[in-house]
Amino acid sequence: LAITGGITDIVALDEAVKNAGGVISVNDTCLGARPFSERTQEKPDPFQAVAERLLKWRSPCARFSEGEFRSNGEVDATVFVAPKFCDFYDFVRPKDGKSVYRIELDYPINSQGQLSTRIGALMEKNSVRSVSPSKEGIKMLFAGVDSGSTTTNAVLIDREGRIIFSKTLKTGVRASNTAEALIAEMTEVASKEGKRIGKCVSTGYGRLLVSSASDRITEISCHARGVFELFPEARGIIDVGGQDSKVIRLSPDGNVDDFAMNDKCAAGTGRFLEVTAAALELEIDEMALMARKRNKDISISSVCTVFAESEVVSLIGMGERIENISSGLFRAIAKRVGAMYSRLGSPVPLVFTGGVARNSGVVDALKELFGTEIIVPEAPEIVGAFGAALIARDSVVED
Secondary structure, three states: OEEEEOOOOHHHHHHHHHHOOOOOOEEEEOOOOOOEOOOOOOOOOHHHHHHHHHHHHEOOOOOOOOOOOOOOOOOOOEEEEEEOOOHHHHOOOOOOOOOEEEEEEOOOOOOHHHHHHHHHHHHHHOOOOOOOOEEEOOOEEEEEEEEOOOEEEEEEEOOOOOEEEEEEEEOOOOHHHHHHHHHHHHHHHHHHOOOEEEEEEEEOOOHHHOOOOOEEOOHHHHHHHHHHHHOOOOOEEEEEOOOOEEEEEEOOOOOEEEEEEOOOOOOOOHHHHHHHHHHHOOOHHHHHHHHOOOOOOOOOOOOOHHHHHHHHHHHHHOOOOHHHHHHHHHHHHHHHHHHHHHHOOOOOOEEEEOHHHHOHHHHHHHHHHHOOOEEOOOOHHHHHHHHHHHHHHHOEEEO
16 A cells, blocks of 8 residues: 555554555655655755755655655555545645545544554455455355444355354444354354354454454445345445444445545444434434424534534423424434435445444435435345355355
8 A cells, every 4th residue: 555645643554554454565644754766966065965855856745745646656555644624635636546545534543443444445445355265165154243333243154145144242342252152153053054164254343353253354345245245236335333334335246436434423323323312212213203203304413423412402402392303313314424425426226234224214314315215135234244254155165
């Protein structure tokens, strides 16, 4: 990877790239080792010579350049980094002809999980996915484990892709223990079938913690694989989980064309629903039923979960109907996701995955906002684990 753009915590970024199995071969950030194109010329005044070299022959910081990015030609993709909400850095984009992906970073970088997911998905998108092929017999089953922030999902499939077993557990404070318990249960199921697990692929924020997994793939690639298997006609995916939301655009052959994620914020996620439902003293499913009885539209302006909770409390104090508030909250989520969806070109047909897809209030709000039908799988929460199991199967060569 080549890294360019504004000032960034290169140590944290380098760690994320390393965890995803990549290498930063060019660092063109403002604090990075930007390359020189010429040697320092010999002159009577050495200070003058060094100053000319710095000003004339060093690749400029992206903050001061006009978008020209010079690399050594040995990169698979370029990551353009911009500080969050800082337009001063954001007016420059690299023009080196390579695949370019833009990310925004806050300071300090304290969300390594999300950053690693972005970098890993970028590498997988550019066909540098690290999945080791193996050769196994035909009496194999294949496992996928999606270790998320709220729940952990497990799926076991056979060679034909049929689901033999699936289960969802609360992740809890020991994500690795929850994942390993599910793998142990799948191993027992495989044994009763007279087979064994040939390969296990983990995904989700806790994917690196699943020690029994053979490979670790981002949830973006796994949701894409699972959706394409179930709905080959799909071109767009919305995945809303407990702590983040993603929108993915698929190519006709099922590969990830592009994707967008929310930035370290629970707005538009399952956590947002939990917090606001508690403020209304309702179960989330009750909110969905009440939202259908609204008699006017209320706008929840706060995109922050904490501020939205305060806004809900204020609306209750003003005597606003719970039905209208519930509807406003669902539409707030839809708008948050809709911004990312529009940015990717509003691809259709559209599939909604993740546990929040079971909530009819969110589905109705998205349909109303997008003006299109939305496909919801029978078990939307296991699509990522299903995709991970399919990737495990696809990488095994039969004897």
